[in-house]
Amino acid sequence: MTSRAGAALLQRALDHAHAQLADQTSGAVANYIPALAAMPPDLFGLAALTRGGTLVEVGDSRHPFTIQSVSKPFAYALALDLLGRRVVRQGVGVQPVGDPFNSIELNPQTRRPFNPMINAGAIAVAGLLTEALGDQAFESLRARLSLAAGATLMLDEEVYRSEAETGDRNRAIAYLLRAAGTFHCHPDRVVDTYFRQCALRVTARDLAVMGGTLAAIGTNPLTGAEVFGVDAVRDTLAVMFTCGFYDGAGDWACRVGLPAKSGVGGGIVAVVNRQLGIGTFSPRLDAHGNPLRGMRACELLSEDLGLHAF
Numbered sequence: 001m002t003s004r005a006g007a008a009l010l011q012r013a014l015d016h017a018h019a020q021l022a023d024q025t026s027g028a029v030a031n032y033i034p035a036l037a038a039m040p041p042d043l044f045g046l047a048a049l050t051r052g053g054t055l056v057e058v059g060d061s062r063h064p065f066t067i068q069s070v071s072k073p074f075a076y077a078l079a080l081d082l083l084g085r086r087v088v089r090q091g092v093g094v095q096p097v098g099d100p101f102n103s104i105e106l107n108p109q110t111r112r113p114f115n116p117m118i119n120a121g122a123i124a125v126a127g128l129l130t131e132a133l134g135d136q137a138f139e140s141l142r143a144r145l146s147l148a149a150g151a152t153l154m155l156d157e158e159v160y161r162s163e164a165e166t167g168d169r170n171r172a173i174a175y176l177l178r179a180a181g182t183f184h185c186h187p188d189r190v191v192d193t194y195f196r197q198c199a200l201r202v203t204a205r206d207l208a209v210m211g212g213t214l215a216a217i218g219t220n221p222l223t224g225a226e227v228f229g230v231d232a233v234r235d236t237l238a239v240m241f242t243c244g245f246y247d248g249a250g251d252w253a254c255r256v257g258l259p260a261k262s263g264v265g266g267g268i269v270a271v272v273n274r275q276l277g278i279g280t281f282s283p284r285l286d287a288h289g290n291p292l293r294g295m296r297a298c299e300l301l302s303e304d305l306g307l308h309a310f
């Protein structure tokens, strides 16, 4: 198949998924971070980037929103690249757990968070990065995520402040992690890195490029930038596959069959290994905090294009 025929096929699949779901209004925009509630609920955008650099988009694919938990796999990949697997594994496991994303619980055997996709694990990763990089931790994250997106990602000050003012649960997790010895720097500095990381502004198009970078084993298909090493990408995709949808991860693996990560800002990144990155944006969430139309769009694309891993 020519790449033009491939692009047309991909565009058709995206258009079809978008049209199928355009009228769906179930779910609600997140409001536990007050500034997130201001997002118009019915925005809906899809984008995909092939490893060969073909980008297709439909709907509100260039509307900005905050990355939230979709940042977690990329922060994890950065930590693996900078600190190595041994150090990172001492701070956080790779074990799926049937708990919600904001659970305040450590693995009783290891006294470490179960995996880096839940908040506790992502805050452990932010702690490792803050300990290693000091005040540069957030800028290093921003720079690496920007390279993955092929765009300069900016901080949404309002969402950052809103989460900093209300994020006591995450603050409690950071204090617990310091008590457990995951890191030794001040928990307030760690959550500050984490809150900023979550408040980076992206679009569905950016997420497609970031997913495409993971699909292309760490090389951005649009810019050619080498963003992550192969070992970091492999571990990251493995935890996205097993843990990316929290307590819904098993269901996602069966229905969609792709490594992916959701965020309460409305974004999802999904990866077809060595082939394709998918970015979706739709702010209405289900009871687990996952974007409803984005999940359904990934399922439709997986069915239409035969993307399921098995």
Ligand code: DON
Binding pocket: 067, 068, 069, 070, 101, 102, 119, 163, 170, 198, 262, 263, 264, 265, 288, 289, 290
């Ligand atoms: O820590 C939080 O609660 C948010 N900054 C991110 C949570 C999130 O995106 C959960 N994902 N579906």
